[in-house]
Amino acid sequence: MAEKKIAEKKIAEKKIAEKKKENVFKRAILRIVRRFVEVRQEMKRVIWPTRAKLLQVAVVVLAVILASAIFLSLVGKGTSEILRSVGFYNQISETTAATTAVVSTDATTAATTAAVVSTDATTAATTAAA
Numbered sequence: 001m002a003e004k005k006i007a008e009k010k011i012a013e014k015k016i017a018e019k020k021k022e023n024v025f026k027r028a029i030l031r032i033v034r035r036f037v038e039v040r041q042e043m044k045r046v047i048w049p050t051r052a053k054l055l056q057v058a059v060v061v062l063a064v065i066l067a068s069a070i071f072l073s074l075v076g077k078g079t080s081e082i083l084r085s086v087g088f089y090n091q092i093s094e095t096t097a098a099t100t101a102v103v104s105t106d107a108t109t110a111a112t113t114a115a116v117v118s119t120d121a122t123t124a125a126t127t128a129a130a
Helices: 002-022 024-045 051-086 097-129
Strands: none
Touching: none
C-alpha cells in the first residue's frame, strides 16, 4: 500500500513537471502581467506633490545648479590666472649642444650652397662676356 502511494506521488510529480515545461511562455506572460498590475497598484499609493510644491522644488534645484556653475567657473578662472602668473603656461625654449650643432651644420650647408651658386653665377657671367 505504501509503495502504491509513493508510485502515485512520483507520477503526480512527473505530470506537474511536464505541465511546467509546457507552460513556460504562459508563465512568463503571467509574470509580466502580474508585474504591471503591481506597478499600477503602487502608483495609486504614491503621494504626488502639488503644483506649488513642484515649482518650489524646481526653483531650488535650478538655483543650486546656477550657483554651482558660477562657483566652478570662478574657481577655474582663478586657477588659470594663478597658473598664468606663476608662468605655468609660458614655453621655455632650451637649447642643447645637439640642437646647436644641427643648426650650425644647417647654416654651414646653406652658406656653402650660396657660395656655389654665386660661383656658378660668376662663371656664367664671365663666359657670357667673353
